[in-house]
């Protein structure tokens with residue numbers, strides 16, 4: 001038990017098909033200009049999910065109902081294709097999966113990502129995908145085709161290699177070992193793939209040897225690099241996360257209150273400490289050497305002789 005309601009049975013989950021008016025969302029103050037999310041909500045129900053706050057836009061409770069109400073943007077591929085065909089479109093990086101996992105279980109049925117990837121391929125649009133799901137390997141063919149025409153990156157999130165702990169904090173996500181196999185498959189298909197060690201949970205996933213194990217496993221699976229991220233406790237996420245802590249690790253509640261005394265972001269001193277741990281973990285590791293495709297002036301990949 002992690003202290004939060006888990007909607008595991010299909011009958012617990014409401015799925016609503018919606019017609020999206022737009023596919024691309026303008027983003028500011030981030031490292032990318034556009035985001036795209038094929039679903040609203042996410043079935044994975046991670047205790048730390050920063051997207052829980054998005055439930056408020058739908059008058060839903062992001063603590064108790066997260067994972068139990070999912071929206072499927074059934075027309076998103078055709079809307080995206082139309083947006084990418086506009087004369088005003090400039091090829092700026094699109095971040096896919098900023099508020100949902102685009103490869104959550106529903107994607108097995110709806111296959112929205114295949115239409116999205118085909119549209120991105122045809123428009124030569126650069127993008128990166130963040131996911132916790134090995135289902136992404138279903139689309140290796142399209143991802144490889146996209147990577148031949150534009151800059152493409154995938155980040156597979158793995159916060160811990162401890163399977164019991166992963167089940168606790170990411171209750172419906174595939175085990176870390178399966179995610180590493182997906183990293184290997186992506187790397188072997190010539191797709192630049194990173195492991196996102198994120199979010200790092202203070203006193204839960206942040207032990208130096210545990211972080212080093214994830215970094216080492218990522219390199220062993222062919223990742224080109226790792227990146228890490230701190231826990232972000234926005235309003236709704238804070239309530240969910242403290243419910244999890246109170247139930248499973250009450251002894252840590254006071255520590256977290258101190259660490260997050262300034263609001264949603266953790267103390268800078270803690271961030272520096274974790275940065276040092278990841279830096280140390282990277283030091284002795286050799287990552288997979290990703291060689292970006294060479295392209296001609298039209299953007300088409302030139303075969304290396």
Ligand code: SF4
Pocket residue numbers: 042043044045046048049050051099100101132
């Ligand atoms: S996979 Fe991502 S979007 Fe889905 S619940 Fe987990 S953190 Fe949130």
